[in-house]
Amino acid sequence: MSTQMNFRYRIYPSQKQIVKLNKTISDCCFIYNKLLESKINAYKKDKTSLSQFDLNKLVKEFDVPVHSQVLQNISKRINDSFNHFFRRVKEKKGKAGFPRFKNLNIYKSLTFPQSGFKFVSDKRLFISKIGNIPIVLHRVPKGKIKTFCIKRTAIGWFAIFSCEDVPIERIEVPDNHIGIDVGIESFAVLSNGTKIENPKFLIKSEKKLAKFQRRLSRKKKGSSNRGRARFKVAGLHQRIFNQRQDFLHKTSFTIIKQFKIISVEKLAIKNMVKNHYLAKSINDASWGCFVQMLSYKVEKTGGQLVRVSPRNTSRTCSQCGNIQDMPLADREFKCLKCGFACHRDLNASIVIDTAGQAEISSSEENACGLDVRPSSLKAVEVEAGTINKSA
Numbered sequence: 001m002s003t004q005m006n007f008r009y010r011i012y013p014s015q016k017q018i019v020k021l022n023k024t025i026s027d028c029c030f031i032y033n034k035l036l037e038s039k040i041n042a043y044k045k046d047k048t049s050l051s052q053f054d055l056n057k058l059v060k061e062f063d064v065p066v067h068s069q070v071l072q073n074i075s076k077r078i079n080d081s082f083n084h085f086f087r088r089v090k091e092k093k094g095k096a097g098f099p100r101f102k103n104l105n106i107y108k109s110l111t112f113p114q115s116g117f118k119f120v121s122d123k124r125l126f127i128s129k130i131g132n133i134p135i136v137l138h139r140v141p142k143g144k145i146k147t148f149c150i151k152r153t154a155i156g157w158f159a160i161f162s163c164e165d166v167p168i169e170r171i172e173v174p175d176n177h178i179g180i181d182v183g184i185e186s187f188a189v190l191s192n193g194t195k196i197e198n199p200k201f202l203i204k205s206e207k208k209l210a211k212f213q214r215r216l217s218r219k220k221k222g223s224s225n226r227g228r229a230r231f232k233v234a235g236l237h238q239r240i241f242n243q244r245q246d247f248l249h250k251t252s253f254t255i256i257k258q259f260k261i262i263s264v265e266k267l268a269i270k271n272m273v274k275n276h277y278l279a280k281s282i283n284d285a286s287w288g289c290f291v292q293m294l295s296y297k298v299e300k301t302g303g304q305l306v307r308v309s310p311r312n313t314s315r316t317c318s319q320c321g322n323i324q325d326m327p328l329a330d331r332e333f334k335c336l337k338c339g340f341a342c343h344r345d346l347n348a349s350i351v352i353d354t355a356g357q358a359e360i361s362s363s364e365e366n367a368c369g370l371d372v373r374p375s376s377l378k379a380v381e382v383e384a385g386t387i388n389k390s391a
């Protein structure tokens with residue numbers, strides 16, 4: 001089994017190299033806009049549509065010290081953006097978004113398909129027309145490198161290798177199952193009682209970001225003070241993003257190493273916007289990403305991620321299936337029917353785990369032909385509250 005993966009590394013270009021990189025990016029941005037203009041004009045003039053091949057011919061007219069493949073990638077970018085545009089028009093989902101002219105705030109990367117770069121050692125990367133740049137290879141890219149991209153961000157420069165045929169390493173995992181609920185005070189609660197706290201640095205950074213944003217909003221538009229404040233906010237944004245990704249990667253990996261069947265709630269975006277708990281809003285932002293990480297990581301173990309319906313998960317007793325009201329302010333779940341009591345998030349995670357298992361066993365029954373139902377019924381979701389009634 002193999003998959004596609006991106007490998008991202010910090011690179012540390014010298015001041016001279018930064019000047020070269022910035023110049024190259026700005027050249028590419030200029031050419032991008034020129035090509036886009038040509039394409040639009042050609043269509044307006046006599047309805048001819050310039051292909052990627054035609055655009056590549058136009059690229060040759062620009063005399064710039066940029067690697068030829070990087071230049072050809074500009075035509076590809078334009079071609080791709082039109083393809084995406086036409087696809088969105090066809091799908092009729094929201095705004096189609098006609099390809100736009102770009103400025104240097106948006107255009108900030110260079111792509112090398114296949115050539116123009118080479119590892120000269122495990123600490124240095126050679127980039128054509130730029131030079132040898134120090135790179136931090138915290139792990140080696142695997143599979144076949146398809147494209148290489150240099151990106152400028154608010155916190156520095158990155159090298160990104162997009163690789164194909166990356167072998168998936170199998171991880172042996174015991175036949176365990178677990179349910180996970182998004183916590184209100186903590187990041188998540190597992191049905192075995194484990195609480196995953198939000199890392200303190202993340203909460204601290206979020207508070208700091210709010211402060212910076214308040215400051216930015218007070219600065220006069222167009223002033224150099226505002227420019228500086230904006231730079232600070234952008235840098236912090238990027239840092240928080242990286243910190244959060246790191247936390248989510250580590251947490252999801254810890255979970256897939258321990259449990260084969262992992263059940264989570266299907267994301268209900270509508271419910272999320274409403275509440276004003278800080279920790280909860282941070283979690284909601286991360287949750288979708290976290291579930292996505294679980295879903296592809298679980299392939300390594302041959303396990304399964306089950307998304308159960310979020311309906312009533314926090315209102316159902318995990319022991320007897322009784323459904324009762326649970327205002328968000330109530331931290332403790334106390335069953336009015338059987339008297340069972342525990343933390344509300346823990347109770348919900350157990351309900352989610354049970355619902356996930358019920359879904360798996362019903363799909364296995366279908367697969368064995370023991371329970372042949374009309375296909376319209378097979379799609380019925382397992383809902384919390386119905387699970388324990390038959391037991």
Ligand SMILES: [Zn+2]
Pocket residue numbers: 317318319320321322335336337338339340
């Ligand atoms: Zn109960």
